[in-house]
Amino acid sequence: MVGYILFYDPKNERFGFKTKHCFGGIMELYVKPEFRRRGFATQLIQRCVEYLKSKGTIDVRVDVLMHNKNAVNLY
Numbered sequence: 001m002v003g004y005i006l007f008y009d010p011k012n013e014r015f016g017f018k019t020k021h022c023f024g025g026i027m028e029l030y031v032k033p034e035f036r037r038r039g040f041a042t043q044l045i046q047r048c049v050e051y052l053k054s055k056g057t058i059d060v061r062v063d064v065l066m067h068n069k070n071a072v073n074l075y
Contacts, residue, residue: 005044005047010052
């Protein structure tokens with residue numbers, strides 16, 4: 001395994017809230033340092049967004065710390 005993405009699906013009832021606007025969110029994204037800058041993070045994000053779209057999601061949210069310049073540039 002070179003990395004992972006943790007996200008929430010708005011159709012998943014375990015989050016316990018419903019909104020008029022159907023959105024998903026990326027909570028964590030990690031790629032091992034030796035595999036970075038090879039497109040793995042981009043692929044994880046693309047596959048996540050494709051999956052969420054297939055479930056009816058119209059927006060995907062992500063929180064990034066301002067000092068995390070690599071993440072800010074990625075998103």
